[in-house]
Amino acid sequence: MTKNFSRRSFMSKGAAGAVGLSLFANFANDLFAAVQKQSLYSAPSDLQITDVKCAYIRGGHSLFVKVYSNQDIVGHGEAVDATPGTYHLVKMMGERIKGNNPLNMHRIFEDVRRRGFFEGAQSGMYVATLTAIETALWDMAGKALNMPVYQLLGGKFRDNIRVYMDTALYQSSLPSPQDFADAATEAVNMGMTAVKFDLDQANDPNKYDKYNWTASPGELQRMYDQVAAAREAVGPNIDICCDMHGRYDLTTGMKVANMLEPLNLMWLEEPIPAENLEAYRLIAESTSTPICTGENLYLAHPFRRLLEIGGADIIMPDLQKAGGLGEAQRIANLANLYYVPFAPHMVASYLGAMASSHVCASVPNFMILEWQIYFHKNPMFKEIVDFEGEMVVDGHIPLSNKPGIGVEINEEGLRKYADENVPFFA
Incomplete structure (x- = not known):
């Protein structure tokens, strides 16, 4: 059922007669313009x-999909x-979902998962x-219904999504305590109220050997000195979190947390690998330092x-790989039953950041979302x-009210950085 409007038919039907036509003209012109701005797509059920x-970009580690209708x-x-x-x-899943109505995103997700x-x-x-595909279905559904994704998820608890700055001060460069202090200060000067640092350092000269997951006394001292320098630089009112990338053992996890x-x-994020949940319980019970995992x-x-x-x-699922936006909301709501905060991991582009933001807005137990310094320093990410407006303002992502996610893939820009070994949107 396609809407079909013309200025002539609108005017002839809208005016009661020749006398009223001139008085009605301005109103009719404005209303006609408003109607023309509305979606002229056929019914969503079709x-x-x-x-x-x-x-793909980043050597295949970032996948972008476009679902067509x-x-x-x-x-x-x-x-x-x-x-x-x-x-x-991607192509196999694409074949499996062709012909489906994307508004049935939960059913499509379950069909593909079960198959x-x-x-x-x-x-x-x-x-x-x-x-990636499930996220694109939410984006398409929002555009078809002229609603932002957060509205499809049941509405929003907040308009702005607080973020912490991952300083990307990678330990491979052997940063000093002063480097930690400088990076924390830089983030705060950019308006951030929370920062994150990596503590694992594969080439730390104090390591016993490259396979041993037990931190030596020298490694432990290095970690403490780095974080202490950051804390001294920004004071007590800035949140600091630390990531160990699952590269240590239970003993070290307990020691570092304490x-x-x-x-x-x-x-303290992922002191040990993700697989052994009971070992995480032992660490969490041993310390007052909050333990975070889930990416x-x-x-x-x-x-x-x-x-x-x-x-x-605290749980931190990565919403660009954990199963999609619907599954992310289910995870958050599950955590809410245990009064556990939801703080998603996020190492994607601004498309992924905004998609995550819609979920973060839709749940009561949202705590904070990851943000990357590379958004500000690497032009590729813009x-x-x-998108419209600023990516981040005073340490918060302004939630998009546009239909769908509110951020689009710029195919021309993406092509400059695309993985040459994989077909590009073909």
Whole structure:
């Protein structure tokens, strides 16, 4: 059912007669202009998926998908990390969802997940790829219904999404305590109220050897000195969190968590690998430092067990690989039953950041979202997307009220950085 308006028919039907025509003209012109701005697509119930195409950057570690429809509405989605080599997986999933109405995104997600039970649909590349496609379906649905994604998720609790600055002060460069202090100060000067640092350092000369996950006394002292310098530089009212990237053992995790208690961290992130949730419980029970994990957990299932046993004080699923925006909201709502804060991991582009923001706005227990210093220092991250306004203001992402996610893939900009070994949106 297609809307069909013309200025002549509108005017002839709108005026009662020749006398009133001149008085009605201005009103009619304004109303006609407003009508023309509305979507002229056919009914949402007639919407169908026609194709799924993709592109990659960062050596395949960032996947961008575009879902196409019979009404010229395109949905955009993104996945990270578990994405190298997934081109044919995208195409396979695309074939499986063609002809479906994207407004049935939960059913489509469940159909693709169930069909992949013996293809790896429990985690990893399969779920990360499905995440990008599911996100694009939410974007398409919002555009079709002329609503922002947060509204489709049930509405919003907040208009601005607080973020912490990942300083990207990678330990591979052997940063000094002064480097930590300077990076923390820089972030605060940019309007941030929270910062994050990495503590794992593969080439630390104090390591026992490159395979031993136990931190030596020299490593422990280095970690403490670095974080203490950052705390002294920014004072007690700025949140500091530290990431160990799952590269230590249980003993070291406990030692570091207890050692850093006087520095009042917002959290200690992934001191040990993600697989052993019971070991996380032991660390969480041993310290007053909040323990945060979840970026390497997929779907809601492992979060259930993690929360049941008290394995984390804060959860941080990565919304660009955990299963999509619907699954992210389910994870957050599950955590809310245990009064556990929701603080998503985010290493994607501004498309992924805004997609995550819609989920963060839609749940009561949102704490803070990750933000990257590279948004400010690497021009690629502004070139590969189209958006309006400022990315971040005073340490917060202003939530988009545009239909869908509110951020689009800039195909021309993305092409400059695309992985040459993979077809580009083909």
